[in-house]
Amino acid sequence: MQYLLLIYNNEKNWMELPDADAGTLRDNYRSFTESIAKSGHYKGGNALQPTNTATTVRVRNGKRTATDGPFAETREQLGGYYLVDAKDLDEAIGLAARIPGALTGAIEVRPIMEMPAPVPA
């Protein structure tokens, strides 16, 4: 089963981080990513540009609107994600707890919806 681990942190803190600390954090992320790749959990993942680059798109009554900014203005922002393969929610929570961002922000764990595979007749 696949889970999306969404990393929420206060991006202002990240931008104000001294270089040495930012370096350590990058190293921690790199070694975490390598370790879950080695264990076979890693399916994908990315860091995101800060929310001031975000655009939110809605379509209402056939009319498309795009607004500046993230979907919700909150104290913590979506800063990146991992797509992982885990056997159940407990294993996914275990992986989420090892993400460096969990120490300062929060990780939202979302199961990926399974679409039924086409069945051969």
Added chain:
Amino acid sequence: MNDVSTRETIARVYREESARALATLIRLLGDFDVAEEALQDAFTIAVTQWERDGVPSNPRAWLISTGRNRTVDRIRREDRLVRFANTMALPTEPVVMPEEPRDEDDSVDDDRLRLIFTCCHPALARESQVALTLRTICGLTTEEIARAFLVPVPTMAQRLVRATGKIRAARIPYRVPPAHELAERLDAVLAVVYLAFTEGYAATSGDALVRRDLSSEAIRLGRLLVALMPAATEANALLALMLLHDARRQTRASADGDIVLLEDQDRASWDRAQIDEGLLRVEAALQGGGAGAYAIQAAIAALHARARVASDTDWRQIEALYALLLQRAPSAVVELNHAVAVAMAEGPERGLLLADAIDARGELRGYHLLHAVRADLLRRLGRATEAAAAYETALELASLEPERRFLQRRLIELRRLDSSLTPAES
């Protein structure tokens, strides 16, 4: 007629075995709702088949294999088997359950324990954990749980649907947690059991009968946990705590539903057998050392239970235990209980100092018992005007009728006393 006795047997089997059969079906079928449906199907078949062929020697095993095979058949008929088997890893061949009850009992116990941990998984909201546990482990109906928690039936049904839906969609595992997670996960299970107990025990509003059942169910759950996890000291301590509280049930209210204080309760009517069992369990729980929060609370309840008359109560020891509890599980409510124990052990002035300090911090200001405690201590110190004001505040905040009547009574007594002392004021 034979019909009647078979129907009675089915009704009895339903009462005694459905929760266990459900636990195993959930493991076999991997889904709460599918398992419930399977069990209903099995009972429907039982009505005709048992009447015709007689009651099987192991009704539970029969229900499990019938329910399971029936589900597999139905899914196959609906031509969804491949898809279902893909997601559920369901074998396609019907399985015959062993008819040997002994072999199976172990695995049934394991199933129930696994199911308790699933129902009390931290990814579910606490209120859902409680509802789901009562529904699936205790076999209470949605209506009964709704009545017990004073919420509308559709709300409770919705809560249960959402919980089983999340278990399915997020794949909350169906297993006893590994050793390194066990202590933390067991805490959640114990919290659910204790919440069910206090809900049934403390509240005096709502459907009294259902609420009493809730306490009994919690004690049954506690016994189940102790039986399944004999090494879990805190489970034993929680069972002791519930037994000791529950032993006083009959004496906590008068015939007209008024509150009877601990000091005024008829101690001869306390359930001695239950107290004796509770005392033994407290001792066992304390022997391991490093007593947890439930063990300390059970030890306090044990000291109350041991006192044959209220004046024999060892308040110094109780005070020391509350101080210890305050270190282990600090909270303003425990602090308030500690203040009461200090007042009993060392006099109302000392208790009032502590209660006033809690009041000054403000966090319990909306809690009627803080004001009731202050009122009682002020009354005992002869500070009638301040006591009356505190009773009035408590009365404004209290919501349960028997508590309100109790506070009202105290207020009237106080005013009577006060006016007799200073008639000019009245």
